[in-house]
Amino acid sequence: MIVGVPTEVKTDEYRVAMLPFGVEELTGRGHRVLVQAGAGLGSGIGDHDYLAAGAELVSNAADVFGAADLVIKVKEPQPEEFSLVRQGQLLFTYFHFAASRELTEAMIASGATCLAYETLRDAHGRLPLLTPMSEVAGRMSIQEGAKYLERPQMGRGILLGGVPGVAPAHITILGGGVVGANAARIAAGFQADVAILDVDLDRLRYLDDVMPANVNTLYSDRHTILEQLQRADLVIGSVLIPGAKAPRLVRAEDLRRMKAGSVVIDVAVDQGGCVETSRPTTHSEPTYVIDDVVHYCVANMPGAVGRTSTFALCNATLRWITRLADLGLEKALSDCRPIVDAVNIHGHHATNAAVAEAFGLTHVPLK
Numbered sequence: 405m406i407v408g409v410p411t412e413v414k415t416d417e418y419r420v421a422m423l424p425f426g427v428e429e430l431t432g433r434g435h436r437v438l439v440q441a442g443a444g445l446g447s448g449i450g451d452h453d454y455l456a457a458g459a460e461l462v463s464n465a466a467d468v469f470g471a472a473d474l475v476i477k478v479k480e481p482q483p484e485e486f487s488l489v490r491q492g493q494l495l496f497t498y499f500h501f502a503a504s505r506e507l508t509e510a511m512i513a514s515g516a517t518c519l520a521y522e523t524l525r526d527a528h529g530r531l532p533l534l535t536p537m538s539e540v541a542g543r544m545s546i547q548e549g550a551k552y553l554e555r556p557q558m559g560r561g562i563l564l565g566g567v568p569g570v571a572p573a574h575i576t577i578l579g580g581g582v583v584g585a586n587a588a589r590i591a592a593g594f595q596a597d598v599a600i601l602d603v604d605l606d607r608l609r610y611l612d613d614v615m616p617a618n619v620n621t622l623y624s625d626r627h628t629i630l631e632q633l634q635r636a637d638l639v640i641g642s643v644l645i646p647g648a649k650a651p652r653l654v655r656a657e658d659l660r661r662m663k664a665g666s667v668v669i670d671v672a673v674d675q676g677g678c679v680e681t682s683r684p685t686t687h688s689e690p691t692y693v694i695d696d697v698v699h700y701c702v703a704n705m706p707g708a709v710g711r712t713s714t715f716a717l718c719n720a721t722l723r724w725i726t727r728l729a730d731l732g733l734e735k736a737l738s739d740c741r742p743i744v745d746a747v748n749i750h751g752h753h754a755t756n757a758a759v760a761e762a763f764g765l766t767h768v769p770l771k
Contacts, residue, residue, distance in 0.1 A: 405729045406436045408472025410465040411443040414479045416687035418446030418710030421476040421497070423718045424457035426725065431458035435729050438462050438472055447714040469493070474728060478717065479704055480507055491515035494733060496725065498522055498537075500674045501748055502649045502762040503684075508754070512765075517733060517750045523647045524724065524746035531646060533724070535582050536716035540706040542586025542642065545669045546594065548700055549575070549638040552667045552691060558698050560665030562637045565595035572596045576636040578624065578653055578678060580607045583642035583671050585615075592616040599632055629653055633661045641670040641678040647748065648758035649676040656680045656694075664696035673701040737770065744770055 407430055409422045420443045427437045439459040441451055451461055462468055469475060469488035477497035481489060483506070489495065492515060499520040501508045511518050521533035546564070553559035553573065566572035575591045577584045580602030591598045592615065600615075601624035602608050608621040615621070622628050633639065633654065639662075643650050650672035659681060670682040677683075681694045684703040691700050706713035728736050728743065736743045747755050753768035754760040760767035 405473045405732070406438060406471055407725070407729055408468035408475045409437065409439045409443055409459075410468040410475065410477065410485075411440045412446075412478050412707075413465070413482050413484065414704060414707070417479055417704050417707040419478040419707055419714045419717065420444045420447050420449065420710075421478050421718070421721070422725075423715065423722075424449065424453045424459075426718055426722045427454055427457040427459045429722060429726060430729060433726065433730060436460065438468050440465055440468050444714075447710040449714075474725075476721075476725060478714075479707075480504070481511070483510075486510040486514070489514040489516045493517070494519065494728065496521070496721075496728065496746075498674075499748060501754075501756070501759040502647060503674055503676045505763050508749070508759060508763060508765075511749050512752055512754065515752055518748050519728075519743070519746040520647070520748045520756075521721065521746070523748060523756060524742050525646075526742055533717075533720050534644075534646075536720050537706045537713065538582035538644075539586050540709065540713050540716060541671050542583035542640075543590050544705050544709065545583070545587045545640045545642070545671055546575070546590040546638075548690075548702075548705075549640065549667050549669050550594065552669075552698050552700055553638060553665075555665075558665065558691070558693055559667055560637055560663060562665075564591070564638075573637040574635045575599070575638045575640065576632040577601065577640040577642060578629070579642035579644065579672075580604065580611050580621070581642060581644055583644070584640065585611060587640045587642060587671075588615055588619050592619050596638075599635075601628060601632065624653075630658065630661060633658055634663075636662065637666050639666070639668045639679075641668065641672045641682070643672050643678040644675065645758070647756050649762055650678045652678060652680050654679040654681075659695040659697045662695075662697050665698070667698045667700065669700045671705065674703045677701065 474494040555561035577600040598619040
């Protein structure tokens, strides 16, 4: 099989979808790997590293998409890439279809098979390809929140950990999954006062057992969310329903309950956001202010720490990439349930129920 690795073109995206080790693994199994020149530079990986591992360098994305049977990316195809996607081609990347009708319709029209990292489930029901980036985003959310709470960034001028005689920041985390748990650990390390909310009582019991004493677990309901918004200096939105739009837990009118200069970091923005006033931003222009609340809604947060994120992602994806390349799509679908779960679009149809529901499309399950 010919595997293609194009340069990412999303604004401020510095990750790359394959490491030289992955190239070496695939070429050793008899596959060809085409890498666009400069694809790894944002992660500190030079073209010579890929050449030494056995890759073939090509000069532009059109050559990658034009020749590859399987295209490996980090972020969803951008509008300028839509026309490059071919009938019958396999695309394996983060798609987050439910956040974009334009992307969904373009990929359905293309006739390609779209496999989403974020919906692949392993034998234990976990999301192994979403987890590493959720870990990065969760940890980054506190790092970014600390920065934007500073007064020059339009924040309240709050130090997360306070100092002797001055109370620390209060941080509210909506969602106790991988993002939320990682955010809570980092926030606790800053000595902030942390509350983490979830609707899964078993998850809350687990978090209560493993978290430091300055992290409190709360059952998530409308009353508790409103109470927390009034207290919070920093709110982290980390709710996930795999493949579907994130639920809107914070309404536009709720912002008036929050303190002037408080900060919202909506990590769920790539799935539509769990705050009604969220809209995607970039690392170049990461924030905006509504009702005196600073919103940070960067849709590719891990892209800012490209080297860490690339290695974390590629460590997780390589085993599934090699399986697809070795078996081909049909055999992979018959032999490997996680690959079935990853397929969101196939044969001009939405095969993922959550994606179809998001836009009122007909759901056509894989046979």
